[in-house]
Amino acid sequence: MEKLINEIVGRTLSGGSITPEEAVQLSQAEGSQVFDLYRGATRIKEQFVGNKVHLCSIINAKSGRCAENCAFCAQSAHHRTDAPVYPLVEEEQMVECARQAEASGSACFGIITSGTTVNGLELERILAALRRIRQETGIFPSCSLGIIDYDTAVKLRDAGMDTYHHNLETAESFFPNICTTHPYNDDVETVRAVKKAGVKVCSGGIFGLGESAAQRVEMAFTLKELDVDSVPLNFLNPIEGTRLEGANNITAQECLKTIALYRFILPDKRITVCGGREKNLRDLQSWIFFAGANGTMIGNYLTTLGRNVAVDLKMFEDLGLETELCAH
DSSP states (O other): OHHHHHHHHHHHHTTOOOOHHHHHHHTTOOTTHHHHHHHHHHHHHHHHTOSOBEEEEEEEEEBSOBSOOOTTOTTBTTSOOOOOOBOOOOHHHHHHHHHHHHHHTOSEEEEEEOSSSOOHHHHHHHHHHHHHHHHHOSSEEEEEOSSOOHHHHHHHHHHTOOEEEOOOBSOTTTGGGTOOSSOHHHHHHHHHHHHHTTOEEEOOEEEOSSOOHHHHHHHHHHHHHHTOSEEEEEEOOOOTTSTTTTOOOOOHHHHHHHHHHHHHHSTTSEEEEOTTHHHHHGGGGGGGGTTTOOEEEOSOOSSSOOOOHHHHHHHHHHHTOOBOOOOO
16 A cells, blocks of 8 residues: 555656546555555645645525535425524625634635525625625635526626635535435536636535545546635534434544545645534544645534634644735
8 A cells, every 4th residue: 555655646746646446545545554645645735735724714694494405404494403594694794704704814705605596686795795805805705605607606706706615515426315406417517607707616525424435536536527726625513403413424534534535636726624623533633734635614614613713723833834814
């Protein structure tokens, strides 16, 4: 395994790439082999994206009553959970949360809404908020508004949106086990429409849903083919009332190995560890940067609490990692 890892690292550093079959092989690393995997991921990260940490924060701008039936989601109308339910928040609240995110050190602020997409009135309010965030702060605004078309992407771009976030969630071959209310291709076409509009795309998924190692690799290669700009990696935090409330499908070491594999497959992309890191990685949260990640979400998530921001900032300091500046 060590020989294979070193060969792939050398090839990648020279401009080559890993194959899906090799990536599945690397997913089987165990014992001391995982440290060779992490060391290789770190070498690739340092050459292609450097050592700075990209921080992002979000606002759950519209919560609950989502018509989609994603098995993991607390906001799905198909589940009975304690997740908050409310319509789109006011423009001023979005702008104020962006200010707070900037003050915390985030470089990116995401406006996230539940539901398949947004309606016209909701879009207009979000566009107004984007314009103000661009004018009144130095943070880069992003949006995650569900399935959108090219024209909507252009409107968001012209209002100042820097990045559009839209997760594929899992591999196409596993997607029917997770969601049956829309086809996988709708998500792929949203990514393509946003890229056509000249907007950066943030797209990744969630692990621990019951997918295989090969399916984790499958999604990574789909993202590689789509040439997304950044890849958020989430790890399942099972929520009572969802279909996956009792799931326990991933270990801390599997989380770290998955991060490393994504760095091998996507050497020059921003890889950000987001939801579920507190629950799944626990005392190993700092290891995400040794495994190849170069970003993380700080603050709270959509329906669950994140770690204290000051604790995360101290972690970066202890690791000797600088954070990216957010001024645009």
